[in-house]
Amino acid sequence: MDLFTDIFGDLWDPKKRIFFGYLFLSLVIAGLWLVAIKRTGLRDSLRKLFDRGVFFSSSAKADYKIFVINRIFTLFISPLLITQMTIATAIFFFLHGVDWISKGQFAETPKTVVVTLFTLSMFVFDDFTKFLLHRWMHRWPLLWAIHKVHHSAETLTPITVYRVHPLEGVLYGLRSVFVQGSLIPVFLFFFGGTVDLVTVVGVNALVFVFHVTGSNLRHSHIDIHYWPWLERILISPAQHQLHHSTAVEHYDKNFGVALAIWDWLFGSLHLSEKGRDLSFGLDAKEASASQLTDIYLRPFRDMWAVLRRRAKRLRNWVTRTQTGPSKTSGQP
Amino acid sequence: MRALKLHSTALALIAMTASGALAADTYGPFPVTLQGYAGDKTDSVSYSGQIARHALHDSLKKAAALGNGGANAAEVEALLLSYFNGSEADLDILAPTSKDGFPIKQSTVNAISSGKNISGKFYGGAMPAWPGNGTGKDAVLHMIAKAAQSENGYDAENGYDYAQLISKFTMGAMMYNQSVDNYLDEKLAADNKPNNKPYKEGAYYTGKEHSWDEGFGYWGAPAHLMSLTPAQAYDIAKGKDLAAADANGDGMVDLKTEYVFGPAYYAAGADKGGTKSTTYMHTIMQAFIDGRQIIADAKGEALSDEARAALKAQAAIIEQNWEQVLAEAAFKYAGSVYKDITKLGETEGDDKAKAYRAYVKHWGELKGFVMALQSGRNNLGATSVELNKLVGFGPVTLDNSYVTGVDANGNFVRDRRMTWNDYQLNMLKTQELLKAKFGLKSLANDQLAELEGLAGKLEAEASAETD
Numbered sequence: 001m002d003l004f005t006d007i008f009g010d011l012w013d014p015k016k017r018i019f020f021g022y023l024f025l026s027l028v029i030a031g032l033w034l035v036a037i038k039r040t041g042l043r044d045s046l047r048k049l050f051d052r053g054v055f056f057s058s059s060a061k062a063d064y065k066i067f068v069i070n071r072i073f074t075l076f077i078s079p080l081l082i083t084q085m086t087i088a089t090a091i092f093f094f095l096h097g098v099d100w101i102s103k104g105q106f107a108e109t110p111k112t113v114v115v116t117l118f119t120l121s122m123f124v125f126d127d128f129t130k131f132l133l134h135r136w137m138h139r140w141p142l143l144w145a146i147h148k149v150h151h152s153a154e155t156l157t158p159i160t161v162y163r164v165h166p167l168e169g170v171l172y173g174l175r176s177v178f179v180q181g182s183l184i185p186v187f188l189f190f191f192g193g194t195v196d197l198v199t200v201v202g203v204n205a206l207v208f209v210f211h212v213t214g215s216n217l218r219h220s221h222i223d224i225h226y227w228p229w230l231e232r233i234l235i236s237p238a239q240h241q242l243h244h245s246t247a248v249e250h251y252d253k254n255f256g257v258a259l260a261i262w263d264w265l266f267g268s269l270h271l272s273e274k275g276r277d278l279s280f281g282l283d284a285k286e287a288s289a290s291q292l293t294d295i296y297l298r299p300f301r302d303m304w305a306v307l308r309r310r311a312k313r314l315r316n317w318v319t320r321t322q323t324g325p326s327k328t329s330g331q332p
Numbered sequence: 333m334r335a336l337k338l339h340s341t342a343l344a345l346i347a348m349t350a351s352g353a354l355a356a357d358t359y360g361p362f363p364v365t366l367q368g369y370a371g372d373k374t375d376s377v378s379y380s381g382q383i384a385r386h387a388l389h390d391s392l393k394k395a396a397a398l399g400n401g402g403a404n405a406a407e408v409e410a411l412l413l414s415y416f417n418g419s420e421a422d423l424d425i426l427a428p429t430s431k432d433g434f435p436i437k438q439s440t441v442n443a444i445s446s447g448k449n450i451s452g453k454f455y456g457g458a459m460p461a462w463p464g465n466g467t468g469k470d471a472v473l474h475m476i477a478k479a480a481q482s483e484n485g486y487d488a489e490n491g492y493d494y495a496q497l498i499s500k501f502t503m504g505a506m507m508y509n510q511s512v513d514n515y516l517d518e519k520l521a522a523d524n525k526p527n528n529k530p531y532k533e534g535a536y537y538t539g540k541e542h543s544w545d546e547g548f549g550y551w552g553a554p555a556h557l558m559s560l561t562p563a564q565a566y567d568i569a570k571g572k573d574l575a576a577a578d579a580n581g582d583g584m585v586d587l588k589t590e591y592v593f594g595p596a597y598y599a600a601g602a603d604k605g606g607t608k609s610t611t612y613m614h615t616i617m618q619a620f621i622d623g624r625q626i627i628a629d630a631k632g633e634a635l636s637d638e639a640r641a642a643l644k645a646q647a648a649i650i651e652q653n654w655e656q657v658l659a660e661a662a663f664k665y666a667g668s669v670y671k672d673i674t675k676l677g678e679t680e681g682d683d684k685a686k687a688y689r690a691y692v693k694h695w696g697e698l699k700g701f702v703m704a705l706q707s708g709r710n711n712l713g714a715t716s717v718e719l720n721k722l723v724g725f726g727p728v729t730l731d732n733s734y735v736t737g738v739d740a741n742g743n744f745v746r747d748r749r750m751t752w753n754d755y756q757l758n759m760l761k762t763q764e765l766l767k768a769k770f771g772l773k774s775l776a777n778d779q780l781a782e783l784e785g786l787a788g789k790l791e792a793e794a795s796a797e798t799d
Contacts, residue, residue, distance in 0.1 A: 085783070085784060093760060096754070097757060103673075103753070103756060104678070122790075184786050184787055185783060196786075196789075
């Protein structure tokens with residue numbers, strides 16, 4: 001029983017994206033989208049929503065297995081929270097040593113302002129660092145070797161969010177530790193004990209809004225898109241699906257999670273394309289969609305290959321720079 | 333028939349355990365076990381000498397605030413020294429004294445026990461936490477002299493509250509030190525005050541019985557402490573809860589057996605405050621009772637190796653918890669000093685003077701407890717050095733200078749400055765150090781708690797969720 005809750009607990013935890021309540025709301029949103037906006041018949045809509053070809057594809061089945069297996073690796077993430085306190089304490093101490101600021105300098109600020117500011121900052125900083133790390137995962141070959149696991153999915157279901165290599169989980173855990181470890185001490189130093197987070201069911205209110213408005217549909221076959229102006233502010237499900245697309249023109253677009261402004265600023269924004277059928281996944285040479293041993297082990301092989309290439313290049317460069325000057329100096 | 337017999341044996345066993353448990357709820361009475369004793373005493377417990385020293389200590393603290401800025405210095409110093417060194421005359425107990433609804437049975441020290449002093453039992457080892465490179469006793473005598481010259485024990489210029497300094501230091505340098513470094517240490521050895529001989533010629537208690545009693549006396553707890561909550565014990569020390577204190581129901585508080593003095597009071601405070609997850613007070617008290625029972629069970633014979641080992645185990649519990657109580661108190665006051673500095677930055681004029689007074693008081697308590705910690709059996713080594721660096725010889729004063737030493741005449745020298753921010757940071761580090769080195773759990777006034785609390789609240793958010 002304990003093992004069962006350990007593995008499937010996220011489905012009951014409103015702090016997690018795949019909480020059954022959010023899944024249900026996503027289903028409602030998708031249904032409304034198909035029936036009311038896309039003018040699809042009820043029977044066809046239901047058939048589309050519960051498409052067996054999507055939910056029981058070999059790629060989706062691999063997602064489910066990865067979901068279970070990865071729970072074991074969450075054990076490696078919990079110790080990171082200790083690191084978080086270390087970072088927070090170090091920054092808190094550091095701030096005490098800065099002469100021109102003082103503890104509780106803005107302690108008089110009304111609580112509502114402080115709490116709103118903290119909640120907003122937390123959400124924005126969190127979202128931005130997720131964007132940044134995601135971008136690096138695509139740009140740096142060493143990280144792409146890890147992130148490929150997620151992009152090897154050929155069908156997208158809400159569980160695909162768990163289809164990540166454990167190393168990616170660690171990196172995202174570190175990111176979270178960094179964000180919280182730095183924001184908490186800064187706010188506490190300046191505002192004192194009034195700092196708090198606006199939460200709904202224990203989660204940042206803004207994250208809650210993100211979840212109840214269908215965050216699960218990002219990884220789905222329901223291509224809900226927003227008005228173009230809104231897609232410059234918030235990433236629509238269709239925009240994220242486009243991020244998974246195999247089409248070359250869609251490569252390295254839409255790294256954002258909730259906010260689209262980062263992609264807009266960094267030039268990687270791509271609005272959704274109405275009526276375009278997308279296909280997902282990677283070339284079989286790059287990654288397997290369903291072979292578990294390949295999914296877990298290939299990243300290590302690929303990273304090793306990247307490192308070996310780098311080492312070779314370094315060696316070549318060293319030999320070049322060493323032999324270069326001797327040649328010229330040898331010539332009168 | 334056999335079943336019945338077994339049954340009655342079980343009953344007898346239950347009855348015995350029950351009465352045993354009852355007897356072990358209070359510290360005494362314990363029977364006279366001294367072999368060959370022919371007198372009429374029935375209770376071998378005796379620790380009135382230690383209670384007299386508690387009264388001397390409380391009175392010394394009270395008297396430390398009697399100075400009027402120099403004019404009566406000689407007179408006040410003589411008074412302070414009479415409590416410190418003891419006196420031929422019967423000294424009035426200046427504290428604790430009777431209050432409305434809280435009458436105290438004894439009003440002079442000799443009514444408890446005569447011929448007692450603090451000086452003979454004061455820690456004489458090196459005390460590098462106080463300027464002057466002297467012993468613990470040198471340090472407290474220096475404080476006493478300065479207290480006499482001050483106005484009400486308060487030295488705003490150097491940032492000292494002598495009553496607090498003297499009192500908290502003494503709780504370590506006399507009570508804690510005598511108990512854990514003497515009576516619960518060498519006096520537990522086989523060849524020192526053995527249990528098959530009287531403590532001294534003509535005594536009705538054995539060597540070990542009385543050694544343990546004296547160790548207990550310094551702890552300063554009423555005999556019935558196990559039946560009190562930390563909150564009740566705390567109130568008794570504040571002269572409030574007569575019903576809780578008056579165990580024999582005679583309508584008065586007997587300082588010998590019914591009052592809560594310093595060390596037990598701070599254990600109660602740690603348990604009552606902070607995270608409320610500690611049981612220092614009852615743990616220490618139970619260990620004293622259990623230890624005394626082990627000695628009583630030896631029935632006047634020399635302790636067996638097994639019994640001595642069991643006794644030492646109780647002594648170790650007492651020492652460890654007592655040390656933690658002192659560290660918890662230092663931790664709490666480091667937090668107070670931190671908060672006081674924030675308040676100092678927010679106030680002006682009279683309010684600032686008041687805030688500074690509170691800061692100096694809290695610092696005195698912090699410093700006193702940090703010095704107390706360094707007066708025990710354990711050599712704290714690097715921890716002492718670090719604590720003394722962080723806390724300093726004196727607090728940062730209003731012009732940012734702080735005491736760095738004394739000149740040849742014993743006058744304080746303040747030739748360095750530190751910013752308030754830096755000193756606040758020192759307080760955070762002091763808390764961090766105390767928490768880590770002494771395994772503290774009560775953690776009252778924890779200035780890093782907000783950080784941890786918020787981090788804990790966000791823990792659920794620390795997801796590895798990616799996209």
